[in-house]
Structures are given as C-alpha cells and as structure tokens.
Amino acid sequence: xxxxxxxxxxxxxxxxxxxxxxxxxxxxxxxxxxxxxxxxxxxxxxxxxxxxxxxxxxxxxxxxxxxxxxxxxxxxxxxxxxxxxxxxxxxxxxxxxxxxxxxxxxxxxxxxxxxxxxxxxxxxxxxxxxxxxxxxxxxxxxxxxxxxxxxxxxxxxxxxxxxxxxxxxxxxxxxxxxxxxxxxxxxxxxxxxxxxxx
Numbered sequence: 001x002x003x004x005x006x007x008x009x010x011x012x013x014x015x016x017x018x019x020x021x022x023x024x025x026x027x028x029x030x031x032x033x034x035x036x037x038x039x040x041x042x043x044x045x046x047x048x049x050x051x052x053x054x055x056x057x058x059x060x061x062x063x064x065x066x067x068x069x070x071x072x073x074x075x076x077x078x079x080x081x082x083x084x085x086x087x088x089x090x091x092x093x094x095x096x097x098x099x100x101x102x103x104x105x106x107x108x109x110x111x112x113x114x115x116x117x118x119x120x121x122x123x124x125x126x127x128x129x130x131x132x133x134x135x136x137x138x139x140x141x142x143x144x145x146x147x148x149x150x151x152x153x154x155x156x157x158x159x160x161x162x163x164x165x166x167x168x169x170x171x172x173x174x175x176x177x178x179x180x181x182x183x184x185x186x187x188x189x190x191x192x193x194x195x196x197x198x
Contacts, residue, residue, distance in 0.1 A: 039132075
C-alpha cells in the first residue's frame, strides 16, 4: 500500500507540476500546458455558452432575491445553497443589476453604454471565457491539491515562505502558481485553500 501511495504521489504530482508550472512553447511564445487546455476547450464550447450564461445569471439573481426575502427552508437548510444565495444586500443588488444588464445586452435593448460590444460585450465575453477556465481547472487542480505535493513542498520551504510572506509552507505551490502559472488558476487555488482553512 505504501508503494502504491508513493506512486500516486509521484505520478499525479508530476502531472500537476507539468500542467501548472512548466512553460512550454506555444504560438510563438511560452505558456503553461493548462493554458493550452483552456484555449482548446474554449475553441470548442465558446460559441455555445452565451445563452446558458445569460440563463444562469438571471436564475441566480431570481433565487438570490427569493432567498433573501423569503428564506425558503430547502435553501436555508442546504449548506452550499445557503452560503451562495443568502448573501449581503450589496451582492443582491449587484446580481440583480448584472441580470438586467445581461438581458439588455443579449436582446440589444437599452443604453449604448451597456449593450455596446466594447462595454457589455467585453464583460459578457470575459465571463464566457471563465466557463472554459473553470471547466479545465476543476478537473486539473486536484493534481496540485489532493496528492500531497503542496504538503511536500511546504515542508521543504516553510522556513522561507513563513517568515517572508507570513503564510503556511503549504501555500508555496500556490505562490509559485501565482507567479509563473495561470492567474485564474492561482485565484481559484487560493480561494480553495482559504475555504478549507489553510
């Protein structure tokens, strides 16, 4: 069993390091492999994400308002739903406004500063791109977080990371990903570690 665990640690951690931390040549430049995967997924699904995105934004806003005003039991008793829908007033307002602006952009109705391709269009396109990022990162990030490489590197360099940045050694991989890897991956990795209390 020990040998099996060591093999999993070495194999999956090596794949994770390669995907997130090793720059490789790509389109006359260098990027990390996970960035190439994101581009590949985006090229396949991007054209089909507009309507699902608008629907998600609108449904999210509706359920947020319902939750804050009426506190439905099935939402309030569900940890994940309650945490994401029972939010502060500022978030309620921003979600409702976001839904209104998204619908206005989709139907091209309203002020030009909202529906123009250089304003609303840029925001919608950026959000659509995040779908590809989240799709890839959700499948690849466990290679960095679930097989021991964060703890291993953390032990090795905790004496450097802790005094310099006032964070646990475990965050060393997070720091490296932030500096050399995909910024979106680093943001998601940081949030995951924060949510877990590391």
